[in-house]
Amino acid sequence: MFLLSKDLVFPPVHLANEDGMLAIGGDLSSERLLLAYKSGIFPWFSDGEPIVWYSPNPRMVLYPEKLKVSKSMKQLIRKNKFQITFNQNFKEVITNCKIIARKNQPGTWITNEMQEAYIKLHQKGIAKSVEVWQQNEEDVSKKELVGGLYGIDLGTIFCGESMFSKVSNTSKLAFIYLTQKLKSKNYKLIDCQVYNSHLASLGAEEIERDQFLTYL
Structure with a gap:
């Protein structure tokens, strides 16, 4: 385990341990976060803990052309019940990810400090969001944010960070639309970090870290 200094x-x-833990300390400045993602590293820690940096092996990724859309999701898309937008309300997306994760996992890694750091990255055009909206049943002139995701856009690789759903399958919907958009722009892959059965069902797979780094 390496202790980081103020140096970027x-x-x-390859010095990360078997759990992918590489270093501790440092800060969450935009410059350090961008360097981390470009190096195959990301922060992951809970409230009250020092900043911990990871680079797991294997790495969970999704190649856009390998996206799997189930019959039920195709039916949901055809119903056209939801509106999908990109980068329209990053702050609300990350806030919902934080709140919903806290309900399910006390001590979630999206701390106040993390939230502020990613909002700054969004303001710099680096962190991006996908929003899923549903019409308000009581007031059809209003729309509610019911799902979404956010991550880091490195130009040809999108590093997914977190997603949320207030209505069933809306996080999947956000992910599908994001993947289709990235495919149309010839992105190489979406970084999903570590194994997740939810993402595996959408076509994500594990690859060796060294292979992932070649894409970076």
Whole structure:
């Protein structure tokens, strides 16, 4: 485990332990976060803990052309019940990810400090969001944010961070629309970080870290 100083530098990722834990400390400045993602590293820690940096092996990724859309999701898309937008309300998306994760997992990694750091990255055009809206049943002139996701856009790779659903399958819907958009722009892959059965059902797979780094 490496202790980071104020210098903008990370140790080589192959020095991470078997859990992918690489270093501790440093800060969440935009410059350090961008360097981390470009190096195959991301922060993951809980309230009251020091900042911990990870680079797991294997790495969970989704190649856009390998996206799997189930029959039920195709039916949901055809119903056209939801409106999908990009980068229209990043702050509300990350806030919902934080609140819903806290309900399910006390001590969630989306701390206040993390939230502020990613909002700054969004303001710099680096962190992006996808929003899923549903018409308000009581007032049809209003729309409610019912699902979404956010992550880091590196140009040809999108690093997914977190997603949420207030209505069943809306996080999947956000992910499907994001993947289709990235495919149309010839993105190489979506970084999903570590294994997740939810994302595996959409076509995500594990690859060796060294292979992932070649894409970076």
